[in-house]
Amino acid sequence: MGYRLAELAAQVGGRVEGDPERIIEAIRPLESAGPRDLSFLKDPRYRGQAAASGAGALLVGLSLVDAVPGRDLLVADDPSWALARLLAVLHPEERRPPGVHPTAILEPGAEVDRQAHVGPYAVIGAGSRVAAGAAVLAFVAIGRDCVVGEGAVLHPHAVLYDRTEVGARSVVHSGAVLGADGFGYATHQGAHHKVPQVGRVVLEEDVEVGAGSTIDRAMLGETRIGVGTKIDNLVQVGHNVVTGRHCILCGQAGIAGSARLGNYVVLAGQSGVAGHIELGDGAQVAAKSAALASVEPRTQVAGIPAVEMRRWRRQVALLSRLEEIVRRLRAVEKKVGEER
C-alpha cells in the first residue's frame, strides 16, 4: 500500500534528491499533504507554501530543484506530465467490471463485447456495437447503428443519436449530447422549414467531451472531431464542423456550422468561431473573442471581431487612453483657435 519514492521516480524517468526509500501513498495539495504524501511545486510563487507543507516529498521540475532546500524531492524533466502519470499510479481509476446490468436494454441487433461494462438503465439501440473495455454507464442513451470504441467511457446520461461513432479510449461526460440535429432551416413563405439532418458525428480516438457539451450531426456527411482533441464543458459544436488532431476547446466555446479547425487549434473559454471559416494549424482564439474570418496557422487572435493578438493588445491600450486623446485634441484646438 504505497510506493518507494525511487520507484515513482523510475515511473516517470525522474530522479530523487533525498531519501529514495521514503514511502508515498497519495498525492495531496501542499496545504493538506502529510508525511506519506507527495505534493508538487510547479510555480515559484508557491515556494512559501511548499516550504511550510507537511508533504513527505515534493515533485519539482529542474528549475525548482533548489527552491525548497532540505526536502525530499522527485525531480522530473516534465513535472506536469509526471504529475499526470503519478496521479494515475497512486490514484488509479476504479475498474468497472465487464458485464451488462440486468436493467440495461439492448435492442435486437445491438452487440456488446463481453469485456465491456454496461451500467443500470442504459439503452443501446439496434445495430449499435460496444467494444471491449468500453464502459456505458447509467442512463446512457445510445441510438441505432452507433459505435463505441475499445476502452471508451460514456458517463451517466451521455446521449448518442443514431449513427454516432465514439473512437477508442474517448471519454464522453455526463449530459453531453452527440449527434443532435444541426440547426438548419429553409425559410419559405414566412416559416422556417427544418432541413433534415441526415449526417452523423464521429469522434476519433482519445477525444474527451466535457459535461453538457453538444456536437451536432452533419446535414450530410460527418461532423468530425480529430484524434486527441479535448473539449471542455458546455461547448457547442455546430453541424459539419471538422476539427484536426489535438485541439483544445475550452469551456463554453462555440463553433458555428461547417467551420474547419486544423491541428492543435486552441479555443479559449467562451470564445466563438463563425460558420464556414477555417482556423489553420496551431491557431489560437483568445477567451471571449469571436473569430469571424479565417485565421492563418500559428496565429493568435483576440477581440470581437478577432484581430491579431498584438493588434488587439494595442487597441485595448489605446482605448484606455481615449480620454487623454480628447484632452490633447482640445488643447490643440484652443491653441489654433478652432471653434467648436
Add this chain to the structure above:
Amino acid sequence: MGYRLAELAAQVGGRVEGDPERIIEAIRPLESAGPRDLSFLKDPRYRGQAAASGAGALLVGLSLVDAVPGRDLLVADDPSWALARLLAVLHPEERRPPGVHPTAILEPGAEVDRQAHVGPYAVIGAGSRVAAGAAVLAFVAIGRDCVVGEGAVLHPHAVLYDRTEVGARSVVHSGAVLGADGFGYATHQGAHHKVPQVGRVVLEEDVEVGAGSTIDRAMLGETRIGVGTKIDNLVQVGHNVVTGRHCILCGQAGIAGSARLGNYVVLAGQSGVAGHIELGDGAQVAAKSAALASVEPRTQVAGIPAVEMRRWRRQVALLSRLEEIVRRLRAVEKKVGEER
C-alpha cells in the same frame, strides 16, 4: 427504391434540365455523391467541386443554371427549401411505432394517446397528456399536468417540469430542460431567499429546442415561445420571457428574465439580451453582442453594449485606426508647439 429526377422536380415545383428519367436514391455532398445521388450547388464558389463531382444530378437555383454545363439539373426557385423537402423525401425519418414501452412509468392520471410512442424508461407524471403521433423517447422526464401536443417529439433525456406545454409538432432535443425554476431571489438580511417560481413554460406549435437548452418557468404566468420559433443548442431563456413567432435563437444565446421578443427576431450565436427589454419585430442581435436596451423593429444591432450595426461597424473601423489618430495628433501638437 429511388425516384425519377422528374418526380423529385415535381415535388418541389421545379424543372429538370437533362435526363428526367435519371434515378436518384439519395442526397450526398458533392465530394462523395455518385451516379444515383443528387447533390447541390448553392454558392458559386463551389462551382469547381460541382463540376468535379460524381453526382448523378445537381440541385441548383435559377442563377446557377449555367454554372455546371452538361450535367443533369433539378432547377428550383428556392433551392434551400427544395433541398429541405427532398431530404425529407429521400431520407425519411424513421417512424416510431405507437405504443408504450413496458418500462415506461405512467403515474395515475397520465394519459397517452394510443397513437403516441413512449420509449423505454420514460416517466410521465400525473395529469399529463401525450397526444397522437407524439414521441416521448428514452429517459424523458415529464412532470405533472404537462401537455405534449400532436406529433411533438421529445428526444432522450429531455425534461419537462410540472405544467409545461409543448405544442403540436414541436421538437425538444436531448438534455433540454423546460420549466426549471426562474432565477429569482429576494435578498433579506444578507441571504438570498428563493422567490417561488409558480408559473410555467409554453412552447407553441412547430417550435424546436436544441440540445442542452434551458427555458425557465415564469415566476407567475408563463414563459412563452411563439409558433415556429427555432432554438439552437445551449441557449438560455429566462423566466417570463415571451418570444413572438418564427424567431431564431442561435447557439449559446441568452435571454434574461422578462425580455420580450417580437416576431422574426434573430439572436446570433453567443449573443445576449438583458432583462425587461423589448426587441421589435425583425430585430437582429449580432453574434457575441449584448442588447442592453430595447431595439426597434427591423433593426440590426451589434457590440457590447449593442448599437446599430452600421454604427458598430464604423466603431470597429475607427478602433483599428486609433494608432494613426494618435500619430496625427502628435504631429499637429508638434506643429503648434504644444507641450506634453
Add this chain to the structure above:
Amino acid sequence: MGYRLAELAAQVGGRVEGDPERIIEAIRPLESAGPRDLSFLKDPRYRGQAAASGAGALLVGLSLVDAVPGRDLLVADDPSWALARLLAVLHPEERRPPGVHPTAILEPGAEVDRQAHVGPYAVIGAGSRVAAGAAVLAFVAIGRDCVVGEGAVLHPHAVLYDRTEVGARSVVHSGAVLGADGFGYATHQGAHHKVPQVGRVVLEEDVEVGAGSTIDRAMLGETRIGVGTKIDNLVQVGHNVVTGRHCILCGQAGIAGSARLGNYVVLAGQSGVAGHIELGDGAQVAAKSAALASVEPRTQVAGIPAVEMRRWRRQVALLSRLEEIVRRLRAVEKKVGEER
C-alpha cells in the same frame, strides 16, 4: 382555502390598507389577477396596469402606498421578500412523500434515510448517503460515496459524480452535472495526456444550481461552493474554484479553474472569470465582461478585459465619439496646414 389579507400581512410583518377581511387565494400577475387574488406593484412604471388590474389586493412597498388609490393594499417594508414569503404560503410546493420508488437502484452500502424521497429510476452508488427530507427525483445518478444533505432536492436527471457532497437544503436542477473531471491535461510529445482529477465537489448549505450547469471536481482537494450561493442555468465552474457565501452567478457565466470568489460576489449573465485570479468580497462582474485579473472587494468591473465600471462607461462613451474626434482632428490639421 384562502387567507384573510390581515393574516397574510401578519406573515410578513406588514400592514393592511383597506379591507383586512378580504379573502386571498392566490398570487397572480396584474393582467390576470381577479378579486380573490393578490397582485403586486414594485415599479412605479406599472402603476397604470395596477390601477386597471382586477386584483383583489396589491402588495406594495412604503414608497408606493399612494400609487393606486382606493385599492386594498398589503404594505410591506421589503415587498420583494414579502412576495417570496407569500408565494410560499399561497402556492406551497408539493410535498414529496418519503420512500424509495421500487425502480430506484441502491447499490450495496448506499444509505437512504426513511424520511427521504427517492423517485423512479434513480441510481444511488455504494457508500452514498441521502439524509432526511431530501428528494432524489427521477433518473438522478448519484455516484459512490456522495452525501445529499437534509432537505436537499436533486431534480430529474441531475448527476453527481463520486464523492460529491450536496449541503442541506441545497437544490440541484435538471441536467446539472456536479463533479465531472476538471479540464486538465499535460501536453507531452505532441499529445494531451489527461491529468487524473481525483478531488471532489462540495456544495455547502442552501446552494442552488440551475439547469444544465456544470461544476467540475478538483484535480486534488475540493471545488467548493459557499453557503447560500445561487447559480443560474448553463453556468460553468472549473476545477478547484472556491466561492464564498451568498454569491450570485447568472446564466451562462463561466469561471476558469482555481479562481477564488469572496462572499457576495456577483457574476452577471455570460460573464467570465479567468483561472487562478481572486474576486474580493462583493466584487461584481458586468454582463458579457471578462475578469482577466483579480478584482478588489466591492468593485464593479466591466468590459473585455474588465476594468472598473466607471472607466468602462467612459470608454464606451468615447468610443461613440470617435467619428467626431477624427473630424475635429482633420479640422485642426487643415488649420495648421498638416499634410496627410
